[in-house]
Amino acid sequence: MLPISSKDVVHFTPRLDFLATLRDLLSKAESDKARSDFRAMIDAVQAEIDAAPQPVYRLAVPSHLQRAAFRRDLLATGATYAGDKALYAALRADIEAISPDNLAEALEIVDAVEAVGKPADADPELRDRYTEIARIARGLGGRYAGVEGDFEYYLSVAPFIACRHFLLGWEGVKDADGNAAPFGRRGNLTTDETLGHLDENEMRAVGFKILNLMQPAKAMEKNSVSPSRSASSRTLSPTAKKKRPTVRRGKSSANGTAATPA
Numbered sequence: 001m002l003p004i005s006s007k008d009v010v011h012f013t014p015r016l017d018f019l020a021t022l023r024d025l026l027s028k029a030e031s032d033k034a035r036s037d038f039r040a041m042i043d044a045v046q047a048e049i050d051a052a053p054q055p056v057y058r059l060a061v062p063s064h065l066q067r068a069a070f071r072r073d074l075l076a077t078g079a080t081y082a083g084d085k086a087l088y089a090a091l092r093a094d095i096e097a098i099s100p101d102n103l104a105e106a107l108e109i110v111d112a113v114e115a116v117g118k119p120a121d122a123d124p125e126l127r128d129r130y131t132e133i134a135r136i137a138r139g140l141g142g143r144y145a146g147v148e149g150d151f152e153y154y155l156s157v158a159p160f161i162a163c164r165h166f167l168l169g170w171e172g173v174k175d176a177d178g179n180a181a182p183f184g185r186r187g188n189l190t191t192d193e194t195l196g197h198l199d200e201n202e203m204r205a206v207g208f209k210i211l212n213l214m215q216p217a218k219a220m221e222k223n224s225v226s227p228s229r230s231a232s233s234r235t236l237s238p239t240a241k242k243k244r245p246t247v248r249r250g251k252s253s254a255n256g257t258a259a260t261p262a
Contacts (some may be wrong), residue, residue: 007024009168010059010213014205019045030153057206061213062166070214079157088114090143099140106133159207163198164189166210173197187253211244 022045026038062070062200088110113130114120122130137144143243169189174197181197190251195203 005209010061010209012059012206012209013054014057014202014209015045015049016210017260019049023037053172055170055176055185055202058169058212059165059213060166060168062210066165070161073165074158074161075159077161079150079161080153082147082153084114084118087144087147087151088228090147091137094137094140094142094144098140135227155204159189159204160195162196162207162210163203164192166213167195167206180224186215219225 019042022042026035026042029035029038060066091110092107095103095110100106109126109129110133112126113119116122119127119130119134134144134148139145139150154167168185170181170182173181173183182194184194198206
């Protein structure tokens with residue numbers, strides 16, 4: 001396949017793209033339950049596609065200067081994300097600050113999740129234990145909560161700014177009355193009134209597709225931000241056979257009662 005050029009225009013249909021992702025995940029599923037779950041999701045999405053014409057979006061492939069303009073406008077909103085490495089470092093720091101009895105084991109869990117990339121890629125047991133650790137750290141209101149908050153804000157704002165810059169047109173989008181939604185750009189940006197015709201999930205799907213077009217090379221994927229933390233993006237893996245150890249409660253230098261699950 002030839003590389004995508006900044007002179008190209010990409011035609012994008014979110015539900016078709018999601019269907020292709022589910023089929024890819026099905027081909028990689030390792031258990032009967034996972035395969036069954038993916039087949040059920042594929043059937044549901046296919047039925048949705050068959051039931052009604054799907055909108056098609058025309059997306060610009062950003063050039064170097066256009067990416068720079070996008071980053072400038074994104075930064076102006078205050079939406080920044082330091083990266084996954086900073087998120088895990090902040091989580092470790094907050095865990096160490098409360099110093100639970102099972103500190104070493106809790107840190108091992110964080111290390112294991114970081115090693116696979118992100119929580120959605122971990123096996124179910126590891127993901128559940130990590131989620132509980134993150135929940136406790138989030139409640140402390142320390143560094144981890146701040147970095148995670150930055151990430152959530154970035155995920156909300158970045159797709160919107162991307163659509164402003166690089167969504168060039170559409171077909172099949174309806175307004176609130178069921179009529180063809182008008183599309184307009186002003187000053188080389190898609191207007192907020194135009195984007196108002198899209199619900200949040202649809203705009204996020206289009207926006208994240210644009211963000212992916214900014215990083216087309218596989219070699220750069222490890223430096224890009226994960227496009228979604230929704231349940232639909234999670235990969236299913238066999239449940240670990242190892243029995244989950246009991247959570248031990250230990251003393252904390254912060255409040256004397258905090259415990260970290262491991």
